[in-house]
Amino acid sequence: MTDQTYRPSTLLVHQGADRDPATGAAAIPIYQASTYHHTEGRSGEYDYARSGNPSRQQVEDAIALLEGGVQGFAYASGMAAIGSALSLLRSGDHLIAPDDLYGGTWRYLSLILPEQGIEVSFVNMTDLQAIEDAIRPTTRALFIETPSNPLFNITDLRGTVEIAKRKGLLTLLDNTFMTPLLQRSLDLGIDVAIHSATKFLGGHSDLLAGLVTTADPELAKRLKRFQNAFGAVLGPFDSFLLSRGIKTLKVRLEAGQSNAEALAERLQEHPAVARVYYPGLADFAQRDLHFAQAAGPGAVLSFELKDKGRVAPLLAAVKLPIIAPSLGGVETILTHCWSMSHAAIPAKVKEQLGIKESLLRISAGIEDVEDLWEDLEAGLGN
Ligand SMILES: *Cc1c(COP(=O)(O)O)cnc(C)c1O
Secondary structure, three states, X not given: OOOXXXXXHHHHHHOOOOOOOOOOOOOOOOOOXXXXXXXXHOOOOOOEOOOOOHHHHHHHHHHHHHHOOOEEEEEOOHHHHHHHHHHHOOXXXXXEEEOOOOHHXXXXXXXXXXXXXXEXXXXXXXXXXXXXXXXXOOEEEEEEEXXXXXXXXXXXXXXHHHHHHHHOOEEEEEOOOOHHHHOOOHHHOOOEEEEEOOOOOOOOOOOOOEXXXXXXXXXXXXXXXXXXHHOOEOOHHHHHHHXXXXXXXXXXXXXXXXXXXXXXHHHHHOOOEEEEEOOOOOOOOOHHHHHHHOOOOOOEEEEEEOOHHHHHHHHHHOXXXXXXXXXXXXXXXXXXXXXXXXXXXXXXXXXXXXXXXXXXXXXXXXXXXXXXXXXXXXXXXX
């Protein structure tokens, strides 16, 4: 890896290696090979592509550099990254997770982990006391997501890490929404940082990928062993696309964030809108906590319509946003959480969590904000 003293925006561009050591090519090539010649029968730096590949190595080094980890790991999707990170738990362990978790993670934690002998408690993680109260003798780890989505609940990362250190628990943070540019997980004391790189890090809605890193060499060794044994690795072509996406993260995120700020303010003023959820708003309840641990509000916001009957006409009317369950692309993405991103969560649970049918999520892209607003405003009616 290169010198760690570079600042994040420089690291984004130059990453672990910014040119091919073999040829000087300005981009690390797509090393599309499953295995490597063993000269005179001896293995070199790379021996088989599940264990390592130079295209994948570049994004693994990039995430380690960006978060301040000792080693990075790239997987075939964000869920593969989450599942692989949770391999640090064993049968008989107990895990605490937020009750308003990303839908796919909720599915994995509530349906798959219990079958493997790992019990999970879902608690309101905005309440540090609720976390403490959920701890059992078998509790081994805390899984955190902040801001949560789509309701933007903020978990106090320093407070949660303090509890975990006192009780000897591992902390895993899904840092997808903030990226390492806005929220430096490992600096805040988190043990394992996880990203769905499908979102902002990739940034172009053209790949699935997951990244994990840790500052603890012992955890890194176990993650490496599981990655090699289980094999849910990111392929060379997707690694190339991800590396290319990471190079422009700063300009994309800043542009999307500034569009999100403008849209959140205008939506708040719109008569058809009941409520806007966005950490960048002046009256966002947990604003101080969010900005104590993150450098910006991010590029995603949610809003509730006064009349849920207006959701379908809005989705039919808008022309610019992709209507889909994803976020973090250069194009604006509009999500009906109830039926898309949170479809895996039963209706009753969604209602308890406050995820209404009238709720929509916007991942602001980098288009001209006036075009975005005109499109949305026309769809909202009056
Ligand atoms: C999308 C997402 C995931 C899952 O990532 P995939 O790449 O779709 O597997 C996990 N966590 C959060 C917060 C996400 O937004």
